[in-house]
Amino acid sequence: MQEIERKFLVTSLAGISEAYAEAKIAQGYLNRNPERTVRVRIKNDKGYLTIKGKSDATGTTRFEWEKEIQLHEAEALLLLCEKGVIEKTRYAIQKGTHVFELDVFEGANKGLVVAEIELTTADENFEKPSWLGEEVTHDERYYNAYLSEKPFTEW
């Protein structure tokens, strides 16, 4: 139920040529508060409801609960969400024993590309590809809930 994730800006789209999976994602928020984020997501043809708690003191570990829900339920719940649905394409890229999830944002967040890596411990080592830029794990502006309210093109 705890996830450790680190997030980085991406300086080029070169990594996409190595991606082994790709998914279209649309997501909205029933609550954007980082202490109790409630997210509705459609990923390709599946729906998900995800609830996240606030980060711990290190900013890398967050309580997370997720359930798959029916597509038509996700579509109905998306209509209840705050204005500002996030649209992005997610690419999975294997690097050594780790997987980077590279999110290429569209719509109001077009131009933003970030990569996330899930780790077992906060200080775990991992291979850093050449396209990996500045770490933004601790920068709340890059939370998707924040991007839904204050999109990248309006910064």
Added chain:
Amino acid sequence: MQEIERKFLVTSLAGISEAYAEAKIAQGYLNRNPERTVRVRIKNDKGYLTIKGKSDATGTTRFEWEKEIQLHEAEALLLLCEKGVIEKTRYAIQKGTHVFELDVFEGANKGLVVAEIELTTADENFEKPSWLGEEVTHDERYYNAYLSEKPFTEW
């Protein structure tokens, strides 16, 4: 997915002697906003996650989505909720072809007793027992989400 409910104050606890079921309920809110209420409930030993949309123009019909979740998940999610967990005992009372749900609040809402009836249409007729008081369907102060923030004993 649409519910039509009418809510009334209760002037005496006489109806409880006829109740055919009783449940202890504890519930908190991941969002109290009536446009997108997100509720975590423990009812006896079962957990539920419920999402409600805003009322329609008549104030009686609200979008509602509910899923049963595991008790330990509900307990964990309750910890993320806004302060102000609601505690109440719910009694089911049959009157003719309808069922009243009578909620006797405890804790910070002690002294408040309300009855709800679920209907098929907003103007459907139903038997009105002697303990049924003023209708409060349209009064948002009696929304449980509101009671969680502004409990009855503080009115």
